[in-house]
Amino acid sequence: MKKQQFFWLIFILLSIVSGIFAFDFYSQNKWINCVLFSLVGLVCIILAQTSALSYIQKTEKLLLAIQKKDFSLFPKTEENGLVDNAVKLYYQSKEEHLSLSSYQLLYEEILNQLEIGLMILSMKNDDWEVFYVNPIFLEILEIPKYNSWNLYENKASDFYQIIKQTNYENSQEFFDISINENTKQSFSLRTKKVQNVKNRFCIISLESVQKIIEQKEKLAWNNLMKVISHELLNTLTPVNSLIQNLEYIANQEIIEKEDQQDMKESLMIINSKSKQLLNFVDDYRQVAELPKPVFKTISISNIVESSLNFLKPEFEKKHITIINSLENHLISADEKMIERCLINLYLNAIYAVSDNVERTIKTEIKTHNKRIILSVEDNGTGISKEIQDKIFLPFFTTRSNGSGIGLTLSKSIIEAHKGYLNYKPLEQGSRFEIWFVE
Incomplete structure (x- = not known):
């Protein structure tokens, strides 16, 4: 038995014994002794109750701290089962909260580094609130950060109406909007609904079409250079080898019949590869020299x-x-x-x-x-x-x-x-x- 429980039991027993003696003295009309033992019993009851309430209050304090996510306390175990379990629960919740905060900080840092504008809306009480928005998103629309989604209706009304028209479901759009009364810009917009039993989110990604085109053009140019290099090497390598062979045969004083046949076959291959290369260049010209449209x-x-x-x-x-x-x-x-x-x-x-x-x-x-x-x-x-x-x-x-x-x-x-x-x-x-x- 633990020390605190032992004392609590002693107080209870003393209060019971004092009550018995007080009743006995009351039967004998010994009023002074009756009052004294009654007071002793009452004091023991108060001490037992105070001891029990102190543990309950400490437990309630820890549970309230967990509920409010206040982890600034450093409680210690006190050899009381109720308090000790509350202390263990407190430190376990504190550990989970710190881990969650670390992951949240990590995820936010990753999202902040994205070159795509990202906003996450969360449904609360039948109204949308801004759960997260990264700096690129605010920079694209040139607006401040708000926690309430409805406030964006005044600052970016075109964008707000487009999102509203999607009904916050999955969608992909291309749209033109004027930001701060400037020239209209084209954007790629995607919305994704994420929902479970308790929560509903709407993930909005926003990217400038011009930026997408620039990235795609750079990638396409690199890939085009690889294709051209590959095609030229595949064509010119065997041609170069054949030319060296022809040069060797041509330098001989006497060209035999077999060598003449080799020369004929080599020239046919060179002719075929040349046509292949010309067709390739013609295809490239069609892509590179697209005529201007007549509207x-x-x-x-x-x-x-x-x-x-x-x-x-x-x-x-x-x-x-x-x-x-x-x-x-x-x-x-x-x-x-x-x-x-x-x-x-x-x-x-x-x-x-x-x-x-x-x-x-x-x-x-x-x-x-x-x-x-x-x-x-x-x-x-x-x-x-x-x-x-x-x-x-x-x-x-x-x-x-x-x-x-x-x-x-x-x-x-x-x-x-x-x-x-x-x-x-x-x-x-x-x-x-x-x-x-x-």
């Missing part, structure tokens, strides 16, 4: 129908079902260039569905946030995750007879029209989206 007001649905009619024999030959959902919209564009882009997308879709039993290509025209979206969707094999970020690179292809410039040209054509060409993977198949300004 006219045209019907986008008419361009779709014209492209489909051009490839109609191919669709019928491959037994491909064509599905159209076309809203009629007018755009300012170069009709021939847009048609060329569409034909490239349709040819890719035809190749993608070639191994299917049921082959479907769907074209859709719709509007969203003052943008016209033209999408070409197929139910083919899709594009593997490993190469999705490479499909727009010049000369990248997975086909044995492909040039690797179709998607690159298409992307360049749409960008020349101040639009975007995006790829979206589907559960079965692929979808390419062309975004035009309305």
Whole structure:
């Protein structure tokens, strides 16, 4: 038995014994003795209660500190089971709180280092609050930090309304907004809903389209140099070897018949490699020297129908079902260039569905946030995750007879029209989206 419990038991026993004696003296009408023993019993009860209450109060103090996350105390064990368990719980909670704070600090530091604007909204009492926002996000929108989401309605109303229109669900948008009444800028916006039984969050990422393009251009340029170097080496290395062999034969005084045959074969190979190199340069020229578009007001649905009619024999030959959902919209564009882009997308879709039993290509025209979206969707094999970020690179292809410039040209054509060409993977198949300004 612990010391405190022993004393508490002694006080209780003394109070009981004192009560018995007080009652006995009361029966004998010995009033003074009765009063004395009654007082002794009362004092013992008070001491026992005080001792018990002190432990309860210490326990309550520790539990309240845990509840309020006040870990500035340094309590010690006191050989009392209730208090000792409370002390253990306190230090355990303190350890978990410090670990959580360390992880939170680490995660915030990582998020602060991102070059993408990031804001996390948290639902509380049917209202959204700002759970976290990194400096890049505030820098992009040129606004101060607020804890209440509703305050952003006045400071960045266009952005606030776009987020509101997503209903705080999963979405991906491209939009133009004017910041502090300056020239409009284009941004890529993504929202992601995260929810469990207790909490609901909305993660918003924001990135300047111009910055994305600059990064992509740098990456594309590096990859292009690798492709060009690879192609030149593959072509010129065997040609150089053959030329050395021809030089050796030419320096002989007598050229035998076998050597003449070798010279003939070598020249044929050099000729073939030269043509291959010329074709490569011609493909590169098409990408590098894209003509300026001649803008006219045209019907986008008419361009779709014209492209489909051009490839109609191919669709019928491959037994491909064509599905159209076309809203009629007018755009300012170069009709021939847009048609060329569409034909490239349709040819890719035809190749993608070639191994299917049921082959479907769907074209859709719709509007969203003052943008016209033209999408070409197929139910083919899709594009593997490993190469999705490479499909727009010049000369990248997975086909044995492909040039690797179709998607690159298409992307360049749409960008020349101040639009975007995006790829979206589907559960079965692929979808390419062309975004035009309305």
